Amino acid sequence: EAQVTQNPRYLITVTGKKLTVTCSQNMNHEYMSWYRQDPGLGLRQIYYSMNVEVTDKGDVPEGYKVSRKEKRNFPLILESPSPNQTSLYFCASSLTQAGNTIYFGEGSWLTVV
Amino acid sequence: DAKTTQPPSMDCAEGRAANLPCNHSTISGNEYVYWYRQIHSQGPQYIIHGLKNNETNEMASLIITEDRKSSTLILPHATLRDTAVYYCIVRVATNSGNTPLVFGKGTRLSVIA
Numbered sequence: 001e002a003q004v005t006q007n008p009r010y011l012i013t014v015t016g017k018k019l020t021v022t023c024s025q026n027m028n029h030e031y032m033s034w035y036r037q038d039p040g041l042g043l044r045q046i047y048y049s050m051n052v053e054v055t056d057k058g059d060v061p062e063g064y065k066v067s068r069k070e071k072r073n074f075p076l077i078l079e080s081p082s083p084n085q086t087s088l089y090f091c092a093s094s095l096t097q098a099g100n101t102i103y104f105g106e107g108s109w110l111t112v113v
Numbered sequence: 114d115a116k117t118t119q120p121p122s123m124d125c126a127e128g129r130a131a132n133l134p135c136n137h138s139t140i141s142g143n144e145y146v147y148w149y150r151q152i153h154s155q156g157p158q159y160i161i162h163g164l165k166n167n168e169t170n171e172m173a174s175l176i177i178t179e180d181r182k183s184s185t186l187i188l189p190h191a192t193l194r195d196t197a198v199y200y201c202i203v204r205v206a207t208n209s210g211n212t213p214l215v216f217g218k219g220t221r222l223s224v225i226a
Contacts (some may be wrong), residue, residue: 033213037154042215042216042217042218043157043214048211050211056211058211058213059213088154090156092156096208097207097208097211097212098207098208098212099206100162100206101159102159102214103159104157105156106155107154107156109154
């Protein structure tokens with residue numbers, strides 16, 4: 001079954017404590033990206049990756065890092081989380097950048113206190 | 114910014130067709146129309162997409178006007194499980210640059226028993 005898997009699904013953490021949200025897809029997709037969803041702002045792209053070792057900033061990259069060492073994994077790293085990063089995060093993947101069918105993970109609820 | 118306009122909410126009786134309109138009067142010739150939906154706070158789910166012609170798949174039909182300035186998503190026999198926020202998105206599908214999905218506010222469809 002085609003899947004994009006995120007972990008953790010729910011996390012409460014404290015300001016400044018580094019955390020990583022993992023994302024893995026089993027479809028051999030080249031393109032992966034991270035979005036955050038906030039009330040009234042919709043989904044906004046944080047970072048994207050066109051392939052292994054190729055990553056770039058989306059619309060709201062501040063405070064985040066990513067890496068793409070393997071095709072299937074695209075972790076989102078918050079080096080020093082702050083309360084304004086409290087949000088619902090989605091990882092997404094598609095076969096290529098132009099892929100018409102974009103698969104989303106189930107989401108990760110992150111609360112920074 | 115989202116380039117589409119959708120009604121904020123709609124109701125539909127269970128078993129009836131749900132017709133969700135979308136206005137995209139500034140759509141460019143190379144932009145596709147995509148529909149995604151989000152059930153509660155789960156990951157967005159791809160429904161259908163089209164460029165000029167009407168499209169149908171196992172989930173829905175997409176009717177695009179001849180001038181491409183508007184479209185309608187049709188769920189032929191709505192069920193309670195179709196209650197969700199439906200997003201109409203216009204996007205260029207290209208491998209020559211990052212073209213993320215830009216989500217607007219969508220239409221909250223409530224299917225009523």
